[in-house]
Amino acid sequence: MKQFLSVVLFGAAAVALVSAAGTDGEISFEYHRYEEMRKALVSVWLQCPTITRIYTIGESFEGRELLVLEMSDNPGTHEPGEPEFKYIANMHGNEAVGRELLIYLAQYLCNQYQQGNETIIDLIHNTRIHLMPSMNPDGFEKAASQPGEIKDWFVGRSNAQGVDLNRNFPDLDRIIYINEREGGANNHLLQNMKKAVDENTKLAPETKAVIHWIMDIPFVLSANLHGGDVVANYPYDETRTDDVMFKSLARAYSMYNPVMSDPHRPPCRKNDDDSSFKDGITNGGAWYSVPGGMQDFNYLSSNCFEITLELSCDKFPNEDTLKTYWEQNRNSLVSYIEQVHRGVKGFVRDLQGNAISNATISVEGIDHDITTAKDGDYWRLLAPGNYKVAASAPGYLTVIKKVAVPYSPATRVDFELESLMERKEEEREELMDWWKMMSETLNF
């Protein structure tokens, strides 16, 4: 009886309070300031503690944590063979839509996982997804603190020091152009990276933190979320390099976004030149040059392929448009993560089964090599086709294998490399055997 009456009271209270305006399932579409963002991420972690983990890669100039929510079936550990993926948003503090989308994405993935969505469950079990809603929380606070509905085009863009973070990365493009002309490495261009980064006084703390992050985790695929236009932008235009793959990646995002892929979409501003936009994608080199940008830095200093997503004409639109942006981007965001499971992947080991880290994986016809991670695992994104893939490492004999690569999933190709010493040993033994045989036969 006592429980019943309590039920009556509770039921009454609950019913009286229900008003479900503007929520998609359990997501609440609103802007999150720093504290709210932090709490939202903590709530996702509390709801899904077995598949999520929050960590910080460092602090912004004003001391805000650069928070990352990681989602995987084994959060906190790199499982050998499991590809690493990242989304980074809001590196320009006043480009706010990406930041919110990543918070909603975190909530969405957690909810869907618990509701038994097979696609999401598979994705989380087979990928390690890192979500950084804001690389520039200081800038965001500045932008968000502006009074009134209309936010200035520039306020909050740079970090608290006035540094444009997307111009602050070491400019490796210069080096690659030189190398292309005169010969030289086509990947991992920042030698002695750790030292160079720590001693570089021009780097903002946010930039430094991200560079360390890129060095620590063997990211395979990434996207960088911006605002101010609506297009998926990818690096370079040399046909020798990964142009085909990048186009495919960019399209994999844009095609699920009805606004981005709309061929008749009017430009964001009357005088904009959208002539280079096709199917919602555009090549970075053709559009406008960004020296010191994060996208190119990823590709040139690490194995990670990164594209830049411009998600909204308005950099800091009205809060009541956020739900629409989510609906436009949700499928794209998930589809793009799935792209990490393409091309070839596998392990490079020696003949005893030990992993060979930092081995080189090169693909004939593509002038960009990638390297294996600590467990000898690698992931080489490739568009469908026939390829010759070579694995090499200093002191080892190169092995080349032919592979037919479909669109998806990734094809498993493992390499067992024979070290030079072993080969010499073999040859020596063969020689000894022959000598023994000869001497026995000829009796000397």
Add this chain to the structure above:
Amino acid sequence: MALKYVGVFVIFQLLALNVVSQISAFPTPTATTDDKTVYNRQLTEERPLQEQIAEADSVKAAVQSAESRRPTASKDTESEQERDDLTVLKTLASGQKSKETAEAPVRKQDQYVPDESDSTKSRRLAEDYDSTKNGMDDGKYQDDPESFRQVDGTPLTAEDIVQKIANKIYEEDDRGVFDRIVSKLLKLGLITESQADTLEYQVAEALQDLITKNARNNEIEDMESNDQETRGEQDDQGSDANTDTWEPPRRRYDDEDEEVDDDETEDEVDRDAEEDGGDAADNTWDKDTEEGNEVSPEDGLQDLQYFPNFYRLLRSLNSDQDTQERETLITIMKTLIDFVKMMVKYGTITPEEGVSYLENLDAMIAMQTKNKLGKSLGPPDFTGPNGKNLDEDDNTKAEAAKMQKEYENLKDSTKEEQPSTETNQPGKSETYLEAIRKNIEWLKKHNKEEGKDDYDLSKLKDFMDQQVDSYIEKGIIAKDEGDTIKRIYSSL
């Protein structure tokens, strides 16, 4: 000769030391609390605007009090003879005051900040003593109800004080007068809390008399004063926000104006007792309930009588075996009402929303009672957030927590109508509670599907505790949030 130099040198050293020690121990009015505040600033959420204003105000006031004179400042009230006593009491009270300043940010207008560094500075400027110069403020100073002496210098009796205060409140239509005076008296240690309560009742009565007296004189005036009081109260949201929530229901449920006045005053008294009690608010409730049970059940349920359906429900539980349940329900209801008041007080919802919520609640109670009693009920499906069998105490806790969570929903929906990117979230523990609840539910369902045994709650708890600690260390969660999370887990 040498001695002279040594002497000079020694004196110079002393001076230098003095200077150095003064520089290194740079005195500030709120030195001790500053460190804590700064530390907390790192990890706690952006503090509500009012609090920051309050803090800024209190610092500003401390500076200003030394230089300017406030028209209704309480230091005006000190008379020559009492000043010595009061200085001693002030220094005693200031220790408490700095704490109270932190605890009562909403009452920013009522803060009295004496400048302790120099007792002579608390004297008013010379011209103040010369009453001939204060043409305008003469009346106020001379007959300031906040002074402790009559015009002719004889000490005031208790009745006089009560009358003066009541008069002032009536004239100014400002209940805050009472709060200011009483808080000053309390801070100065001149009265105890129970005396403050008594004073409150007496002032209320005196005010009541005043109102009825004037009502008889002129009925139109009565209406106006009613409206003025309403408006006055509504304007005075800073310290009396919760009175506003009661305005419309009172108007609706009571027909006669005089009854409205009665109830206003009585409720004001109740709420003053709560406000002044601060943490003792719960005690006040309990005290009321206890007294109510002993003396008369109606007295303890003054607020609740505005929920006629709930009240009917309670009355139906008049039998002996239902008393405990009755108590539970009353507690739940009062908790709920307190939440509404708090929400309104902190500006999370507007008073109108609070009122409409409570009205809806009452209507829903009626409907639900009818529905539930209409059907024959087996054991209810409802279980607490942890799904276990709860004893009554946990039931109350769980329901209160659920109500908080539902409140969070209401708050969110109102946020959408008025998008504000800067809100205090007193319901953050409820968001976390909700998230944890979803996790537990999923774990149970998941394990059932997989055919495993029940998930290991203690292992999960240990794991979460560990994670929470590491997150606190890294600055991802604040310490108090971590404690909340641990508490929620340990209560499962």
